[in-house]
Amino acid sequence: MQITDELLQKLADLARLDIPEADRAHLKADLQRMFNFVDKLQELDTSGVEPLIHMTDELNVLRPDEPSERLSEEEVFRNAPDSKGAFFRVPKVVKK
Amino acid sequence: MAAHLIPYEPVIGLEVHIQLLTGSKFFSTEGFAFAAPPNHFVSPVTMAHPGALPSVNAECISHALTIGLATHCHIQRSCFFDRKNYFYPDLPKGYQLTQDRKPLCLDGYLEVPMPDGSLQRIRIQRIHMEEDAGKLLHDQEDKRSYVDLNRAGVGLVELVTYPDIRSAEEAGAMLAEIRRLVRYLGICDGNMEEGSLRCDANVSVRPAGEEKLGTRTEIKNLNSISFLVKAIQYETARQIREIGEGNQIRQETRTWDAARQITLPMREKESADDYRYFPEPDLQPLLIPQETLDQIRKTLPTLPAERFSDYHHRLKLSYNEALTLADQRSFSDYFETLRTLCSDEKSAANWMLGPVRTWLNEAGADIEAFPVPAAHFAAMLQMVSDGGISLHIAREQLFPAMLESPATPPAELAAKLGLLGSNGGDQLKEVIMSVMAEHPEEVARFRGGKKALMGFFVGQVMRKAQGKADPQQVNQWVADALSQP
Numbered sequence: 001m002q003i004t005d006e007l008l009q010k011l012a013d014l015a016r017l018d019i020p021e022a023d024r025a026h027l028k029a030d031l032q033r034m035f036n037f038v039d040k041l042q043e044l045d046t047s048g049v050e051p052l053i054h055m056t057d058e059l060n061v062l063r064p065d066e067p068s069e070r071l072s073e074e075e076v077f078r079n080a081p082d083s084k085g086a087f088f089r090v091p092k093v094v095k096k
Numbered sequence: 097m098a099a100h101l102i103p104y105e106p107v108i109g110l111e112v113h114i115q116l117l118t119g120s121k122f123f124s125t126e127g128f129a130f131a132a133p134p135n136h137f138v139s140p141v142t143m144a145h146p147g148a149l150p151s152v153n154a155e156c157i158s159h160a161l162t163i164g165l166a167t168h169c170h171i172q173r174s175c176f177f178d179r180k181n182y183f184y185p186d187l188p189k190g191y192q193l194t195q196d197r198k199p200l201c202l203d204g205y206l207e208v209p210m211p212d213g214s215l216q217r218i219r220i221q222r223i224h225m226e227e228d229a230g231k232l233l234h235d236q237e238d239k240r241s242y243v244d245l246n247r248a249g250v251g252l253v254e255l256v257t258y259p260d261i262r263s264a265e266e267a268g269a270m271l272a273e274i275r276r277l278v279r280y281l282g283i284c285d286g287n288m289e290e291g292s293l294r295c296d297a298n299v300s301v302r303p304a305g306e307e308k309l310g311t312r313t314e315i316k317n318l319n320s321i322s323f324l325v326k327a328i329q330y331e332t333a334r335q336i337r338e339i340g341e342g343n344q345i346r347q348e349t350r351t352w353d354a355a356r357q358i359t360l361p362m363r364e365k366e367s368a369d370d371y372r373y374f375p376e377p378d379l380q381p382l383l384i385p386q387e388t389l390d391q392i393r394k395t396l397p398t399l400p401a402e403r404f405s406d407y408h409h410r411l412k413l414s415y416n417e418a419l420t421l422a423d424q425r426s427f428s429d430y431f432e433t434l435r436t437l438c439s440d441e442k443s444a445a446n447w448m449l450g451p452v453r454t455w456l457n458e459a460g461a462d463i464e465a466f467p468v469p470a471a472h473f474a475a476m477l478q479m480v481s482d483g484g485i486s487l488h489i490a491r492e493q494l495f496p497a498m499l500e501s502p503a504t505p506p507a508e509l510a511a512k513l514g515l516l517g518s519n520g521g522d523q524l525k526e527v528i529m530s531v532m533a534e535h536p537e538e539v540a541r542f543r544g545g546k547k548a549l550m551g552f553f554v555g556q557v558m559r560k561a562q563g564k565a566d567p568q569q570v571n572q573w574v575a576d577a578l579s580q581p
Binding site for chain 2: 014016053054055056058059060061062063064065066067068069070071073076077079082084085086087088089090091092093
C-alpha cells in the first residue's frame with residue numbers, strides 16, 4: 001500500500017494531530033516502512049487460524065457492583081485546561 | 097400514475113438505549129445519579145488519566161443477559177468488547193467501549209400487544225453492551241461547549257430491532273413494551289424523561305407491496321413514546337410528500353422539534369465518522385458459563401405480554417384494562433397472588449382496576465404501599481361473592497375499613513362495624529334472598545306448613561353471614577321473608 005499525502009492527512013485528522021510541513025516527508029517514509037512490514041506479514045497464509053485477540057488466557061474478569069471512591073472536585077479539575085463552574089469547558093464542537 | 101397516488105407504507109426499525117440499573121458504572125467503580133451536580137461522579141478511569149485501567153461490572157453483564165434471555169435471543173457466550181474510536185469531549189478516552197463484532201445477544205424477538213388485542217412479533221437483530229457518554233451543553237457560550245462527565249461510563253445495552261414495524265402506532269406499542277419489559281426485569285428504571293431509556297427511529301417509505309427498501313432517515317432525541325409516534329407520523333408524511341414532488345430522500349440524521357412538531361436535519365459533528373473498531377486490549381474476553389444462563393432463566397418473571405394476553409383473552413378484560421393490569425410488575429404480581437386465593441378472578445381484576453387503583457392514585461403510592469394483605473382481600477371478595485355482604489357496602493364501608501386496619505381479618509371488621517348485623521340490613525336481606533333462592537323446595541314446604549324448617553333457614557343464613565349476623569334479627573327477617581308470598 002502506498003502512503004499518500006492524503007492518507008497521512010486523514011490519519012492526522014483522525015488522531016487530531018497537527019503535523020508541521022517539515023515533518024511530513026520523514027513521517028511518510030516511516031509509515032511506509034510500517035505498512036511494508038505488515039504487508040510482508042500478510043503474505044503468510046493464515047486461513048483457518050483463529051485471530052489471537054487477547055494476550056492472556058484469563059476469562060470473565062469481573063468485579064462486584066459496589067460503588068467506590070470518586071475524585072474530589074479539586075482533583076477532577078486539577079489537570080483541566082479550562083473549566084467554568086462545575087463544568088469542563090472546551091472549544092465548541094458542533095457546527096452552528 | 098403520479099407518485100403521490102400510489103399508497104406508500106413506512107418501514108420502521110428502532111434503536112433503543114437502555115441504561116442499566118446498577119450501583120456503579122460499567123467499566124469504572126464510581127456511582128452515579130441523575131441530576132447530581134455536574135462532574136460529581138468522576139474517577140481516573142472516566143477521566144482517562146494515564147495508567148487508569150477499566151474493570152467490568154458483573155451486574156451489567158447479568159442485566160444484559162437477563163434482557164437477552166427475556167427477548168429469546170441467541171446468547172453469544174464467547175464474546176468481547178471493542179473500542180469505537182472517535183474524538184469528542186463526551187468521552188475523554190477518545191473511544192467508547194462497546195461491542196461491535198461479537199454482540200452478547202443476537203436474533204431475538206418480542207411479542208407486542210397491539211390495540212386490536214393481538215400480539216405482534218417484532219424481531220430483534222442484536223443487543224450489545226456499551227458505556228454511556230457524558231453530556232455536552234452547547235448553548236451556554238458562543239465559542240465554547242460545557243462538559244459534564246457524570247453519565248460517562250454508565251452501563252448501557254443497545255437493542256436494535258429489524259425493520260419489522262409498519263406504522264407509527266406499532267412503533268409506539270413496541271417502545272411501550274420494551275419499557276414495560278425492562279421495568280419487569282428490574283434492569284432499567286425506564287424513565288424516558290431522564291434519559292435512562294432513549295430511542296432512535298430509522299424510517300423509510302416504499303410503495304405498498306414493494307420489496308426493496310427506500311432510503312432511510314434516522315430520527316434522534318425521541319424522549320417519550322408520544323414523541324416517537326408523532327415524529328414517525330411526521331417523517332412518513334414528509335418522505336411521501338418529497339417523493340411525490342419528485343425529490344430524493346437524503347440519508348441523514350434528523351431530530352424531533354417538539355415545539356414545532358416537525359423533524360429537522362440535525363447539526364452534525366465536524367468531521368465524518370471513521371470509528372476504526374478494534375478489540376479492547378485492556379479487558380479480558382467473556383465466556384458466559386452455561387450455569388449462569390440457567391440461573392438467570394430461572395429468575396425470569398412471566399413477561400408482561402403473556403400476562404396481557406391472559407387478561408385480555410381469558411379474563412375477557414378490554415385492551416386498556418388488560419394492559420393496565422399487566423403494566424407494572426408489582427401491581428400485576430399482587431393480582432396474580434390474589435387470583436389464586438379467590439374464586440372469582442374477573443371480579444378480583446375489577447377490584448384491582450377500580451378501588452385499588454383509585455386508592456393508589458390518591459395516595460400517590462405504588463402497590464408496595466398498599467396495606468391490605470392479599471389473603472384478607474381475597475376473604476373480602478369471598479364474602480361478597482357468597483352474598484355475606486353487598487358489593488356496595490364492601491366498596492363503601494368494608495374496603496375503607498380494611499385500609500384503616502389492614503391487620504384485622506375482614507369478617508371481624510365487618511362484624512365490628514355491624515355490616516352483617518342490624519345495621520347491614522341490605523346485606524342481610526340479600527343473604528336471606530339468596531338462601532331462599534337456593535332452597536326452593538324447603539321454601540315451598542315451609543309455606544305448606546312445615547314451620548320447623550325455620551331453624552334450617554336461620555342456620556343457613558348465619559352460616560353465610562359467617563356467624564357475624566345478629567341471630568334475633570335474622571330470626572325475625574327470615575320469618576318476614578318466608579311469610580311473604
